[in-house]
Amino acid sequence: MKRKMVWIGVPWLLTLYLTTACRISVSMCLLPAVFMLLGAFRLFRRISTAQLLRILVSACLAFGSVLLYRGVVMKPVLAHDGTYGTFSGKVISCTAYDGDKASYQVKGSFGDGTSGKLLVYTDDLGADYGDTLEIAGGFSAPSGNALWNGTAYYQAKGIFLEASADAYVRCVPTDHAKTVRMLRQYRAKISARICTLAGTEAGGLVSAMLLGTKSTISSETNALLTQQGMRHVASVSGMHLVLLLSVWMALSKRIRLDRRLAFLGAFAWILFYAVLVETPVSILRAGLMYLLVLSGPLFFRRADTLNSLCIAGILMTLFNPYRMQDASFLL
Numbered sequence: 001m002k003r004k005m006v007w008i009g010v011p012w013l014l015t016l017y018l019t020t021a022c023r024i025s026v027s028m029c030l031l032p033a034v035f036m037l038l039g040a041f042r043l044f045r046r047i048s049t050a051q052l053l054r055i056l057v058s059a060c061l062a063f064g065s066v067l068l069y070r071g072v073v074m075k076p077v078l079a080h081d082g083t084y085g086t087f088s089g090k091v092i093s094c095t096a097y098d099g100d101k102a103s104y105q106v107k108g109s110f111g112d113g114t115s116g117k118l119l120v121y122t123d124d125l126g127a128d129y130g131d132t133l134e135i136a137g138g139f140s141a142p143s144g145n146a147l148w149n150g151t152a153y154y155q156a157k158g159i160f161l162e163a164s165a166d167a168y169v170r171c172v173p174t175d176h177a178k179t180v181r182m183l184r185q186y187r188a189k190i191s192a193r194i195c196t197l198a199g200t201e202a203g204g205l206v207s208a209m210l211l212g213t214k215s216t217i218s219s220e221t222n223a224l225l226t227q228q229g230m231r232h233v234a235s236v237s238g239m240h241l242v243l244l245l246s247v248w249m250a251l252s253k254r255i256r257l258d259r260r261l262a263f264l265g266a267f268a269w270i271l272f273y274a275v276l277v278e279t280p281v282s283i284l285r286a287g288l289m290y291l292l293v294l295s296g297p298l299f300f301r302r303a304d305t306l307n308s309l310c311i312a313g314i315l316m317t318l319f320n321p322y323r324m325q326d327a328s329f330l331l
Contacts, residue, residue, distance in 0.1 A: 007054040009310020015062035016324045077116040086111040119162035130177030137167025156326035208234040212277035238286025281328040288312035
């Protein structure tokens with residue numbers, strides 16, 4: 001099998017990882033060395049001319065996409081680092097913590113009209129997905145610690161700044177995103193039921209593993225998992241989605257459902273579960289790969305896992321190359 005997308009996807013992903021993890025100047029020094037190595041492989045006929053061209057074009061496009069993203073998206077937002085101003089936008093993610101605190105990811109614009117996303121850690125305002133937050137205060141880049149690289153984590157989500165701890169935050173409730181809110185309420189209901197049956201500690205951990213709920217894990221358990229490098233255990237992954245879709249596909253075969261209807265059903269289940277667990281990267285990657293594998297027979301093509309992985313990787317990093325630094329994406 002000619003895995004053409006592998007020769008495009010692998011250099012694309014490797015170049016993105018190198019460029020986003022290092023300084024641009026370092027990347028510009030390393031990439032020519034890699035190209036010279038590829039030229040040596042071609043000289044000794046280890047790879048064909050067509051494969052070499054795919055690698056070079058893909059790597060150059062990946063490098064250009066990082067430069068474009070930094071100049072158009074990242075740099076205007078980082079221009080507000082260390083400044084005071086206003087920001088207003090829609091809540092796209094909210095997490096409640098102990099002590100009546102909460103963090104909100106807000107997508108909107110600064111006072112000068114610059115669009116972007118902002119992280120806000122403040123008192124629990126009861127804001128829901130789609131509500132509007134109005135923030136006034138200072139802005140700075142997110143920081144991390146020895147166990148957690150907060151900067152890379154939020155850059156993978158397209159967030160480059162956070163509001164200061166003393167910023168003024170006001171919530172304006174709206175009636176937007178009713179479907180998403182309904183699914184979030186359904187998740188909270190299931191999570192509460194699990195905690196009731198299994199107990200607060202065990203049920204909270206099970207709920208986090210199945211539904212991606214973060215607030216159900218106690219701060220002590222969360223700190224222990226982080227210190228032991230096992231934080232990924234208490235989160236949803238592609239395995240959860242594959243198990244769900246395996247049941248659907250087995251049922252489709254049993255009732256002899258048409259392949260196109262089975263594909264549409266799988267797409268609906270992926271969309272439902274992704275929104276239910278707040279669209280983590282691992283679910284999006286697994287969902288894209290599964291749909292690509294299922295779509296192969298519909299177009300009379302043989303499905304291939306490596307090709308599907310590369311296509312999914314390109315699509316997911318196309319509009320945010322810093323997603324390459326997300327641990328869930330890499331795993």
